[in-house]
Amino acid sequence: MRIPRIFIDTELNENTTITLPDSAFQHLCKVLRLKSDHPIRVFNGQDFNGTAGQFNATLCDVEKRSANIHITHFEALDNESPIQVTIGQTLSRGERMDYAIQKSVEAGVFAIQPLFSERCEVKLQDNRAEKRLQHWQQVAISAAEQCGRGVVPVVYPPMELNEWVANCKEMLKLTLHHHSAKPIRQYEKPSNNQVALLIGPEGGLSEKEVQLSENSGFSAITLGPRVLRTETAPIVALSVINAIWGDI
Template sequence: MPGPRVYSEHPLSIAHEFPLDDQAAIHLIRVLRLTEGDPIRVFNGDGHEYNATLCQVSKKSAHFHVSAIERSDALMPLSLHLGQVVSKGDRMDFTIQKATELGVSDITPLWSERCDVRLKGERLDKKVEHWQRVAIAACEQSGRNRIPTIHEPLNLSQWLATVDCEKKLLLHPHNQQPLTADKAPSSTALLVGPEGGFSDDEVALSAKNGFDGLLLGPRILRTETAALTAISVLQYVWGDFR
């Protein structure tokens, strides 16, 4: 497979030249020691991976010339929207990274009653930008050419009232049912709570908004384990793991 794979924010087209962003250029030039004419692979989230060659290489910058589309991602049979209550430390980064690798299409960070993380204003804006970069890096590593959307964080009640999916599932330790191999839905919303779980009122509100409990075995899973386990199961039964 020719050359390392990098992300570009530009709308790419064949037979045109584009600048690399500074971080990618420095990595390719200083770390990987690439020079002018070396092949690379580029994606921008439009579903394609492009063949390209480096050009106009200097100590801190470089351009690339697009030569062809190498491959394209098929549309996923199951659109997965993860509603994840924001978790502490690097757990949220981990969840976003792995959920991206597993094929989710949308991620909405949520605030709930027992959420221990509170961010506002500029700190929140920077965190959302950081989460989007985590998703891009996961696509870069995994070979995925469609980047999931990281939505603006919402209160749980707002998301429950507005999320529009054919199937809606809630991870909660009580009143759950195993997943059945029914006719595959085209879209699924998956709701995952914080370390302390959802309150009874939040569970009731979820049910009122059409969410069914999903059973993932006899053990209570950590928030990041629960999300990734459920995504894997859904992809196996209804998605592109089949």
Template sequence: MRNPRIYEPQPLSQGQTLALSEDGANHVGRVLRMQPGQVLRLFNGDGNDYHATITEAGKKQVQVTITGAEALANESPLRIHLGQVISRGDRMEFVIQKAVELGVSEITPLFSERCGVKLQGERLDKKVGQWQKVAISACEQCGRATVPVINEVAMLSDWVAAPFDGHSLTLSPYAKGGIASLAKAGGARLLIGPEGGFSDDEVAIARQAGFTDVLLGPRVLRTETAALAAISALQLTLGDLG
């Protein structure tokens, strides 16, 4: 059985004895029902996995001692920043989860003219926090020790206007070239629209900001499918998918 892998949002170092956070203790003590002497792995987003042994275990508090540290080298050489217009229901969580598994470095949720989600204020802040937890959970599952940041929600026009070092791409069924034709680069910024697509004004804004239209294939894909297919193609062409 594989040792459980738990996110622990605090500084970690070899030889340290610490109490796990509330979420970590709940998962280890209540869900997994682990006992003193059992081992697990911790990570805090600094690029390392920390091997730990449980010294005390209860339903409300779990204490561990870190016995070793291991630097992981499973981050993609391609830095992908996904700009995803917010979608309804659990589709946004699905995209974030799978995008993290595929190796994106950063995700910015976007509002656009045809975005079907109308969130603001405290509800929006809570949703961003929830999306960050989805990203952390995906890292626990896929073995990444660097947690992608879920940025605050931005307007599409503001996001495309920000400077970026690398390819700036959006998908279009009318594009002449595909992702396989892209030159080598260290970064790629990917703009994915809502279910209703971009307006003509938004297409123009993206092009004026230097975004290149790329053709993904002959079929029309849903927004969540398009994001994941494009990320996979980028990783296959410029990243670390074989």
């Protein structure tokens, strides 16, 4: 039996019964057409007694417009990467940004910081920026649901690239730059397991931006002899980092 897994943005505890939020009700009861007594798994992206994980539950009291779930017990999950990678992802058009966020979450990213840069073609007004941020966070939630993570990476509000690199606090700071000849394997694992990774837009980072990042403590690295698309770069980078230092 397939057991659906959903994110619920509310406090969760063992041996409790809660009403499903409308979005979860629509998905479970209208789309999947589940009935009472069907097992499900729920999580809220928060630790439970200091441990990341999910709750086992049972659907109950299914009615025309509402349903409850009875939460039984907590199940710890040990599938977070030991390396906390925060990606500074320059904004891209269309579905490319969605793809980058979705796959980064699946690959174990810790957090995502959307960035504006010189060659970034995406312009967002305040009202549109808020809607896009909500959309991107939902993309991250859906990816966490699918890949079994108990933690949902945060997608921060977009900011200027120069501001982000100047204030980045991670111990190891890297810029993906295909003109660099230095591969990531030449660096040592940071002692605090924190990495910041700067990824440019479709047109690439300008030389000024690369220099700016280096002045702020970033080191230019390459992931190989081929030029990667902006939405492909975070997936490859996270895979390499986890292969070298992480959980693969």
